[in-house]
Amino acid sequence: EDQVTQSPEALRLQEGESSSLNCSYTVSGLRGLFWYRQDPGKGPEFLFTLYSAGEEKEKERLKATLTKKESFLHITAPKPEDSATYLCAVQARAGNMLTFGGGTRLMVKP
Amino acid sequence: DGGITQSPKYLFRKEGQNVTLSCEQNLNHDAMYWYRQDPGQGLRLIYYSQIVNDFQKGDIAEGYSVSREKKESFPLTVTSAQKNPTAFYLCASSTPFRANTEAFFGQGTRLTVV
Numbered sequence: 149e150d151q152v153t154q155s156p157e158a159l160r161l162q163e164g165e166s167s168s169l170n171c172s173y174t175v176s177g178l179r180g181l182f183w184y185r186q187d188p189g190k191g192p193e194f195l196f197t198l199y200s201a202g203e204e205k206e207k208e209r210l211k212a213t214l215t216k217k218e219s220f221l222h223i224t225a226p227k228p229e230d231s232a233t234y235l236c237a238v239q240a241r242a243g244n245m246l247t248f249g250g251g252t253r254l255m256v257k258p
Numbered sequence: 259d260g261g262i263t264q265s266p267k268y269l270f271r272k273e274g275q276n277v278t279l280s281c282e283q284n285l286n287h288d289a290m291y292w293y294r295q296d297p298g299q300g301l302r303l304i305y306y307s308q309i310v311n312d313f314q315k316g317d318i319a320e321g322y323s324v325s326r327e328k329k330e331s332f333p334l335t336v337t338s339a340q341k342n343p344t345a346f347y348l349c350a351s352s353t354p355f356r357a358n359t360e361a362f363f364g365q366g367t368r369l370t371v372v
Binding site: 152154157179180182184189190191192193194197235237239244245246247248249250251253 | 262264289291293298299300301302303306308316346348350352359360361362363364365366368
């Protein structure tokens with residue numbers, strides 16, 4: 149059974165204080181790992197897809213990395229508008245469904 | 259603009275009532291999904307469909323039903339058999355048979371039992 153665990157559950161940062169969010173996974177043959185951002189009361193917004201260990205993707209202040217067991221979402225010099233819940237999901241080669249972690253709620257104080 | 263439209267945004271259900279949540283997409287995606295999200299939690303898969311007239315149960319299908327008569331539409335019915343239906347419901351679509359398989363989501367329907 150595919151499993152995804154995200155940590156921490158909640159993270160409070162000061163504006164400009166860089167940090168990382170963790171996504172640990174077990175999957176029977178990884179097809180892709182996905183990061184989403186979700187604002188309160190809204191649907192998740194797609195950020196990145198990572199397909200193989202060693203791969204990295206960047207978008208503005210966000211950088212996602214992937215190993216064989218986990219993925220990190222690094223946030224450099226965050227701003228208050230980066231406050232949101234960040235969701236990680238995996239897709240196995242055998243199927244097309246996404247298995248989600250519980251999310252990390254990020255709060256950035258000005 | 260291409261996207262996924264869910265309606266209504268808010269829905270109230272009385273005890274014993276069936277209600278139907280709408281999901282329409284104009285992205286020409288083959289696959290569509292329904293997820294449930296409870297407060298402070300991740301998404302759990304209810305049903306998914308990879309082609310028209312075919313769908314499969316997800317992890318928490320009990321008390322729910324779906325249909326896929328058109329590629330663009332995947333409505334979800336929450337039946338009276340679902341004992342705890344209050345939640346945020348999210349519809350998604352993707353192109354699972356192509357290289358980029360990320361799913362795109364609608365804006366959700368918040369269902370409350372009154």
